[in-house]
Amino acid sequence: MVSRPVARDERPSPGRSAKRPKRRGRGWLIALAVLLVLLVGADFGAAAFAEHTISQKAREQLKLANDPAVTVHGFPFLTQALSGDYSHITINAQGVAVPPKLNDVDFNADMSDVTAPLSDLTSGNTKAITIGTLKGEVIIKAADIARQAPLNKIENLKIEPVTEDYVRNGDSGQGETKPTTTTNENGEPVDTASAGIRVSGNVQIAGQKVEIFCFAMIELDGRKIRLEPKRLQFGNDKETTVVPQAVQDALLPNFNATIDTGTMPFSVTPTSVRVNSGSVTIKGEGKNVAFSGAQPQG
Numbered sequence: 001m002v003s004r005p006v007a008r009d010e011r012p013s014p015g016r017s018a019k020r021p022k023r024r025g026r027g028w029l030i031a032l033a034v035l036l037v038l039l040v041g042a043d044f045g046a047a048a049f050a051e052h053t054i055s056q057k058a059r060e061q062l063k064l065a066n067d068p069a070v071t072v073h074g075f076p077f078l079t080q081a082l083s084g085d086y087s088h089i090t091i092n093a094q095g096v097a098v099p100p101k102l103n104d105v106d107f108n109a110d111m112s113d114v115t116a117p118l119s120d121l122t123s124g125n126t127k128a129i130t131i132g133t134l135k136g137e138v139i140i141k142a143a144d145i146a147r148q149a150p151l152n153k154i155e156n157l158k159i160e161p162v163t164e165d166y167v168r169n170g171d172s173g174q175g176e177t178k179p180t181t182t183t184n185e186n187g188e189p190v191d192t193a194s195a196g197i198r199v200s201g202n203v204q205i206a207g208q209k210v211e212i213f214c215f216a217m218i219e220l221d222g223r224k225i226r227l228e229p230k231r232l233q234f235g236n237d238k239e240t241t242v243v244p245q246a247v248q249d250a251l252l253p254n255f256n257a258t259i260d261t262g263t264m265p266f267s268v269t270p271t272s273v274r275v276n277s278g279s280v281t282i283k284g285e286g287k288n289v290a291f292s293g294a295q296p297q298g
Contacts (some may be wrong), residue, residue: 047077050121054291057126058091061292062107062265068093081121086114098138098262098296101148106139107265116291129291136268137283138261145280146201151227151257154201155209161275167196167215167230179275191272191283194219197227199255200235205247211235212243214255218280220273223263225282229255265296 055070062068072080073088080086091109098105113132120128146157163179179196199214216229229252233241243251261282264270268284275281 047072050077050081053121053124054089054091054126057124057291058093062093062096062296064093064095066095081118084115084117086116088112089114093265096138096265096296098264100262101260102140102144102262103147104141104144106141108137108139109266110135126291131266131289131291132287134266134268134286134289135283136264136266136286137281138264139276140259140261140280140282142278145259148257148259150254151199153254154199154203154212157199157201158278159275159280160198160200160277162196162198162215164194164196164217167198167217170215170231170233191274191281193272195273195275197275197280199227199229203251203254205251212251213241214252216255218273218275220270220282221258223261223270225259225261225273225280227255227257227259262296266291267293 051070051072052067054072055067058064058070059067069090069092071090072086073090074080074086089111091107091111093107096105096107097103111131111134114129115132116126116129120126142157142159145151145159146154151157161179162177166177195218197216197218199216201212202209203212204210211234213233213235214229215231215233216227219226219228232243232248232251234243235241261270264282264284266286266289268286268289270282270284272283273280274283
C-alpha cells in the first residue's frame, strides 16, 4: 500500500476567523473614543479662550483689579462660536466702583441671546458684541452704605432684613419679623421696589455710646435708593428697648439717607431692591445692550 501525504487545510481555523472581526471592531471603537475626547477637549478649550477674552475686556471696562468670572453656557460651544450666537453667558465681578459714591460693589450679569461674531471674539474686539437681554444685580455692602451721609455718623453700622409690618408696628404687629421669600412659577425670587430694613449701630446720647436699632423702609427712586426711618429701639444692652419720643425726634434724621447708585454697569435700569444680611441688592434689566457699555457712569 502506498501512503499519500495528508493534504493541509489552508483555511484559518474557526478560532482565528472569529477573533479578527472583534479586534477590528474594537479598534474602531477606540479610534472613535479618542476622536470624541479630542473634539470635546477642543470644544472646552475654545470655550475657555472665549471666556478669558470676555473676562479681560470686562475687567478693562469695569476697571477691576482682577478678572471677573465668565461662563459661556451650553454645549457644544463650537456651534455657537461658528454662528456667532450664544444662548447664555454669565459674568460675576467683585470690587466694582460705581460713581459717584460706591467703591466696592459686586455685580452679577445674566446675559441671553448674545451676538458675538467669531472674528471679533478671536481678535479681542468686543465693540460688536450685543446682548439681547441682560439681567443684572448690584450688591451694595454695609461698609459702602456706612460711608454715605448722614449714616457716616453711626459707628459699626449693620443692616438686616425685616418685614414692612415690623418696621411700622414693631411687636404690636401681626406679621413675622423676618421677611419670607416669594417666588414665581419658575422658582425665582420676586422682588419689589421697596423693602423693610433694620439699621443698627452706636450713637452718642448725653455723652454715652448707645446701641440703636432703626427700622426703616428702603425704596427705589430712579437711580437712587432712599432710606426712610420709621422708629427706633434701644439695643439689647439696655433694660428697655423703648426710646423716648424726644430722643427719637433727635436721632431719626441721622438715618434719613439718599444713596446715589449712579448708572449700573451696562446701563441697566434698576427695577427692584432687596435687603440681605449685611448688604442691599439692586436688580435691573436691559434690552439690546452693547457690551462696550459695561463701565458704570456717575
